[in-house]
Amino acid sequence: MGNIISMKNVRxxxxxxxxxxxxxxxxxxGEVFGFLGPSGAGKTTTIKLLTSQLIPTxxxxxxFGKEVYxxxxxxxxxxxxxxxxxxxxxxxxxxxNLTLYADIYGVATSNVEEILNKVGMLEDINKEAKKLSKGMKQRLMIARALLHKPKLLFLDxxxxxxxxxTTLEIHRLLKNLNEEGTTIFLTTHNMEEADKLCDRVAFLNDGEIVEIGTPKDLKLKYTTENIKVILKDENKEIMxxxxxxxxxxxxxxMENGQLMGIHSMEPSLEKIFLNLTGREL
Incomplete structure (x- = not known):
């Protein structure tokens, strides 16, 4: 597959x-790409550059292979x-709410019901937005972003x-969208969310990418050689x-029937980020 986004030496x-x-x-x-880092790292600035809201220095x-501007x-x-x-x-x-944006995008209003069905809100089509829960409003905003059936979805x-x-419901929705072919660029400081959703992730700290790769490869790269063993003796843990x-x-x-579990000491993405940057999220 080709590159749908490309940034090179951007300042x-x-x-x-x-x-x-x-x-x-x-x-x-076709990827779900995670752009990870704490608040102020530069994640939102990156989205604004990719969507032409800002111009790079x-x-x-x-x-899509074309200069954004x-x-x-x-x-x-x-x-x-x-x-x-x-x-x-x-x-x-x-x-x-959606019909208004359908007019702006110049797409058929028939898209409204189709998209609402996709995000699980068709039964709420006539409900006032102020009566929606926070999670339902988030679904509505995702529906609006999908109204014109984009190939690439930016989520900040x-x-x-x-x-x-509600987070779990949004995760299921995003996985379904990706399986249907939507490429997703996701910014988050929630490393568990990134581990669950993303094919690859980039760690951003103080405006610089300090590491990039698949969650699996990164955890293997930074894993220790230790093993944690759990024994039946009062759930005793031994390193x-x-x-x-x-x-x-x-x-x-094992032969004495004392072994309850064996775990590799694979670090979480958050721990890897902390080790690389000295910063917690």
């Missing part, structure tokens, strides 16, 4: 502040955006401040080195 300055420094990465068509920004109209037809500034019109119904902290149950001597001890515990 973005705001007066004396350097928001991004020499950022380079690609996103392949230097470097190359391409979407030269081909705005062609690119905008094929992208959807859910940002931290997205909102809904509380006094309008769900249907009217899509589950921020949502409860765990062992991954060597032949430890193998004999484990064999003995």
């Amino acid at each position: 973005k300055d705001f007066k004396e502040s350097k928001a991004l420094r020499n950022v380079t990465f690609n996103v392949k068509e 230097s470097g190359e920004v391409k979407v 030269v081909n705005k109209k062609d690119i905008f037809k094929n992208i959807g955006v859910l940002s931290d500034t997205s909102g809904v019109y509380d006094r309008l119904s769900v249907r009217d 902290e899509p589950t921020s401040s949502l409860d765990p149950g 062992l080195k991954n060597d032949s001597e430890s193998a004999l001890r484990i064999k003995s515990w």
